[in-house]
Amino acid sequence: MGAVNIWEKMLNLDRRWIFLGIGIISIVFFLVGFGMPVTTTKEVENIFDFVNELGPDDAIFIGFDFAPGTQAENMPMAVAVLRHAFHNNIPVFMTAIVPLGQGMAVSALNYVTDPAIDGHYERVLFEDWADYREAGITNREDIIAAWERDGNVLPEGALGWVFEGRDYALLGYLPLFHLVILGMTNSIETQFPVDYHGNPIGEMPMLKEHKSLRDVDLAVTNAASGACTYWITYAREKIGLPIAFGVTGVMATDYYPYIQSGQIIGQMGGLRGAAEYEVLLQENGITATTDKAFRGMDVQSAEHIFIILLIVIGNIAYFAGGFHKKTRLKGRG
Amino acid sequence: MKRTVPLMIVMVGGILMIIQYFIPHQYSLIVFDNYLEWAPIVGAFALILGVGSLTRLHSHKIRRRAKNWQYSWAVLIPLFGMPFFALIMPESLGGGTDVHGVHDFLFMHVQVPIQATMFSLLAFYIASAAFRAFRAKSALATVLLLAAVVVMLGQVPIGAIFGRWLPETGLWILRYPNLAAKRAIMLGVGFGMLATNLKIIFGVERNWLGGAGK
Numbered sequence: 001m002g003a004v005n006i007w008e009k010m011l012n013l014d015r016r017w018i019f020l021g022i023g024i025i026s027i028v029f030f031l032v033g034f035g036m037p038v039t040t041t042k043e044v045e046n047i048f049d050f051v052n053e054l055g056p057d058d059a060i061f062i063g064f065d066f067a068p069g070t071q072a073e074n075m076p077m078a079v080a081v082l083r084h085a086f087h088n089n090i091p092v093f094m095t096a097i098v099p100l101g102q103g104m105a106v107s108a109l110n111y112v113t114d115p116a117i118d119g120h121y122e123r124v125l126f127e128d129w130a131d132y133r134e135a136g137i138t139n140r141e142d143i144i145a146a147w148e149r150d151g152n153v154l155p156e157g158a159l160g161w162v163f164e165g166r167d168y169a170l171l172g173y174l175p176l177f178h179l180v181i182l183g184m185t186n187s188i189e190t191q192f193p194v195d196y197h198g199n200p201i202g203e204m205p206m207l208k209e210h211k212s213l214r215d216v217d218l219a220v221t222n223a224a225s226g227a228c229t230y231w232i233t234y235a236r237e238k239i240g241l242p243i244a245f246g247v248t249g250v251m252a253t254d255y256y257p258y259i260q261s262g263q264i265i266g267q268m269g270g271l272r273g274a275a276e277y278e279v280l281l282q283e284n285g286i287t288a289t290t291d292k293a294f295r296g297m298d299v300q301s302a303e304h305i306f307i308i309l310l311i312v313i314g315n316i317a318y319f320a321g322g323f324h325k326k327t328r329l330k331g332r333g
Numbered sequence: 334m335k336r337t338v339p340l341m342i343v344m345v346g347g348i349l350m351i352i353q354y355f356i357p358h359q360y361s362l363i364v365f366d367n368y369l370e371w372a373p374i375v376g377a378f379a380l381i382l383g384v385g386s387l388t389r390l391h392s393h394k395i396r397r398r399a400k401n402w403q404y405s406w407a408v409l410i411p412l413f414g415m416p417f418f419a420l421i422m423p424e425s426l427g428g429g430t431d432v433h434g435v436h437d438f439l440f441m442h443v444q445v446p447i448q449a450t451m452f453s454l455l456a457f458y459i460a461s462a463a464f465r466a467f468r469a470k471s472a473l474a475t476v477l478l479l480a481a482v483v484v485m486l487g488q489v490p491i492g493a494i495f496g497r498w499l500p501e502t503g504l505w506i507l508r509y510p511n512l513a514a515k516r517a518i519m520l521g522v523g524f525g526m527l528a529t530n531l532k533i534i535f536g537v538e539r540n541w542l543g544g545a546g547k
Binding site: 013015018019021022023026036037038039041067068069070071072100103106107110174175176179182183186196249252253254256257260270272297298300301302303304305306307308310311313314315318319324 | 362365366369372373376377380430432437440441444445446447448449451452453456457459460461463464465467468469470478481482485486488489490491492493500504507508511512515516519
């Protein structure tokens with residue numbers, strides 16, 4: 001009787017103990033990282049290799065299609081792709097399917113161009129290099145040469161210059177984004193006459209070279225909802241634009257059919273996917289270190305082990321306490 | 334009239350857009366461009382309707398001192414406050430959407446932490462739910478339990494400690510059995526959507542008309 005009580009107690013464990021366990025594990029493993037090695041999968045390698053093949057004559061879209069709730073998972077993957085693009089001087093159009101995604105895009109850009117972080121990119125705003133545009137200097141190499149000739153020096157720790165309108169354009173959010181994607185298959189400028197800051201995008205050199213989605217080489221949508229499939233339905237199927245997904249862990253299982261069918265080139269699933277991209281960036285000398293997603297994998301490892309232990313304990317109590325017999329009798333009755 | 338006009342608009346619009354998609358002719362593109370211009374305008378009216386009805390609902394709750402009426406202020410103040418700070422308040426006073434403005438401050442220091450906190454609570458509830466739900470009560474439940482454990486361990490670096498087979502088995506489950514099940518579900522949902530859309534376009538399904546459909 002006494003033994004049964006112990007099993008019963010274990011089965012009915014107060015969930016506050018579980019909450020406490022998760023809380024302590026999260027904090028401890030966040031503070032004391034072990035840096036366990038993350039192996040890469042072909043789903044993420046495919047995206048990395050595709051981006052790695054692109055250069056200044058190409059262009060990509062990065063969709064910040066998530067709200068702050070999932071930024072722990074979605075932000076590192078968006079930041080990793082943004083860093084990769086900046087490293088290879090690939091022009092980047094930044095958009096958002098959801099209103100709050102616009103703020104996420106701003107945050108990502110601020111993070112990658114934050115002078116306080118070693119390995120940042122030094123941002124030059126659109127209005128700051130207007131004189132060069134007026135003088136007809138729009139080639140990236142020429143802009144940098146003219147910019148540095150005028151006394152601007154790349155700060156120590158910075159990896160390079162990024163010019164707004166030449167290297168990136170923050171287009172932001174528009175409602176009914178599926179229609180926006182459809183519209184951009186004909187013209188990006190008709191959908192976004194101005195960028196997030198109100199700069200006319202028609203004057204941006206990167207737009208003059210990439211007028212519509214047909215001139216773009218890849219769209220990476222970092223999403224927390226099924227809205228990411230807009231890019232497949234309206235861009236991939238209509239004009240054949242290559243698409244890559246960066247989705248939350250719980251969504252990742254949903255999109256494997258799109259990988260097998262070739263409708264997306266790859267997928268970063270959850271924090272793990274982002275960590276893999278960070279590892280690939282480091283292994284290929286694009287960044288000196290890994291970033292937040294890699295650090296988060298230690299916490300995730302510990303939490304998964306904790307959850308599995310709970311499952312094992314629950315099942316031991318279930319069988320040892322004889323509850324499986326009761327369930328069976330109940331089921332037959 | 335109340336019923337026929339909306340049904341006709343849906344039928345003509347629906348058929349036109351189906352035909353347009355498959356005919357890449359110049360006139361077809363003109364129809365398409367017009368649609369792209371008009372749809373967001375129509376959508377903007379829905380926004381007005383949404384904000385209007387939300388305001389009406391919560392202002393009524395406050396006036397009538399309905400249950401939990403205080404929370405209605407938490408809806409109405411940000412609903413009008415955020416656009417005010419972003420669009421109306423002068424930049425000299427911290428208005429606009431710049432990094433140093435009130436709007437950006439509230440977004441970064443109120444909205445972002447609130448949403449991140451809400452979502453992170455999932456980790457706690459998932460752990461509790463996994464403890465209670467994953468029981469080997471039957472053969473199928475045992476398969477689900479084992480698959481969950483293998484995928485969970487395979488997805489994190491610590492899983493490799495048990496051998497390469499574990500992450501590889503986890504990936505195999507995701508790439509094949511999971512894919513097959515998802516594809517079956519997606520096809521079912523897809524055909525269902527197609528059938529429903531055709532029923533709406535041809536006026537067979539009229540629930541979307543609300544009371545007017547009866």
